[in-house]
Amino acid sequence: MAKPTNYDASAIQVLEGLEPVRKRPGMYIGSTDQKGLQHLVTEIIDNSVDEALAGAASHIWVILHKDGSVSVQDDGRGIPVDMHPKAKVSALQVTLTTLHAGGKFDEKAYKVSGGLHGVGASVVNALSDHLRVEVRRDSKIYFQEHKRGVPEGKVATTDKPESPNLSKTGTYVHFHPDPTMFTSVEFDPQTIENSIRNRAYLIAGVHFYFTNEISDITKQYYFEGGIKSLVAHTNRDKKVLHDPIYIKKTADHTDVEVAVQYNDSFSEMVTSFVNVVETVDGGTHVTGFRIALTRAINDYAKKIGAFKNGEESLTGDDVREGLTAVIYVKIPTQAIQFESQTKAKLNNPEVQGYVNAVVKEGLDTYFEENPADARRILEKVMLAARARLAARAAKDAVLRKGALEGMTLPGKLADCQSRIASECELYLVEGQSAGGSAKNGRDRKFQAILPLRGKVLNTERAQLDRVIAFEELKILTIAVGMGIGDTINPEKLRYHRIIIMTDADVDGSHIACLLMTFFYRHLPYIVQNGHLYLAMPPLYKIDIAKQSFWAYSDEERDAILKAHPDSKFTIQRYKGLGEMNATELWDTTMNPENRTLKKVEISDAAHADHVFSTLMGDDVPPRKKFITTHARSANLDI
């Protein structure tokens, strides 16, 4: 470890340079929650990915260390270490201590980090309580350590490197996020793994390694097949209709790459990327793709005379049922435009035209040359069109009866007094007796209670007409207030917190799972906008002297007992919500002052889709495999 030394004048200037990052971290990484935290890892990985895109690195190693820190190593050229003419310190130090220092050295055509997130390693450094960098160059190993963005000494050489891989040249960055800057500093290994896997698919030929030292597992990612492999991977639990269709072409400095594969499900899984960064909210490249897909399939249907009387054309919704696709465009960094600060949506108008032209031509050719595949796709989407017409008729019938108008709120709903949605909460409560306690215990000003009888329909593969024919889901939909299907109106949402409150046992988890499936598949707006929560009822009540304590886990129970070792106590295990009286339920689970809520978040739609397909879908073997693999992390209490 380097000893702290005196800073020279330029170093102090640099220190001031990073102050804004620590003052307003959200401005640089979006947020200081789990998402912002995860951003630190992708930022450092993308610096190495840029080196790989420049053709200078072929291996990237990522390690999640036991102490919660992360290191990223590549076998690129190594960040330059020579004296920076203006700053009068090593270029390496400038890179780590100056905002946007990266872009000054080189102008690579498709740069990931500078162009999209654009924050650079210095932001990660500013938000780390410890960061060590090692550069292998000119047969030497240089290193520097930093605390909260402040160098602990000058760049120096060492013959005892910390970096594990022995390539002759390369860069190693090891950082631990500063706990005072984030709501949590615990990285999610799954999220790291997913971003590594995405990058491996997109940059064919680069070897990625991810070691999780906490679970002692190393995974390697290397795909020759690029996005074709990604589409196949996304469809791995589904019945596919054909081999992936792959289209690639360069139009006016924009590389367009698309892979498409239909499966027999009803959902759509379209993932899009610009220069290796996922555009979660799509944009002009996705719009161009959709227009081309709809046109190409309609043109083919007309050409082979597939439309019968009354059927005129397929809509965008029809051709998206069962569609899995990856859209990947590469645009010169300086030309990229984004719609907003979050940079999740591409806004370049010309890209829509390029993608549209490339995809239309590619699909026309493919359908021409592979008529059997084309027919299978056509049958699938025409079935979707017929189902749409049937569902519309069924829903019209339901709507005519006024069931979903929201005029008459269901009698089972104990509504709250407030009409200000942002302060209102809807508790979905398992069982009549718990429902009764919840109704008596709640704060009726802003808390509404809807008791649910037993299990709701599994809606994973249910069409809308079947969903609203199911009484409990119809009642729930009316209570939520924003409609369903293509009549959704977010402004009519009646509660900004919808809280699933079930027993802490297997049945309770199943009911919660069914309700989450309903929201995820049929009211995704609720999940995407953070309106869905799980209540966390306690598992134990411990009475010691005249005081009562509640424990929400076995660890908490043990800690409470340990803190009062020589007092007499009684311990009561709650089996279900119904065992708590109204006051207890309010105190432990519903009172905003002391309750814990878990927000249901979909940070990775593809992963969520996989979990839902596996757990809630038709096929038994993948479900069995999922359950046996995850059995140890499950909490069985039968």
Ligand code: 0RA
């Ligand atoms: C500036 C110039 C050169 C390489 C890099 C930066 C570089 C940055 C990172 C960040 C992570 N890994 C990296 N590898 C390289 C080119 C230096 C040369 O021409 O030798």
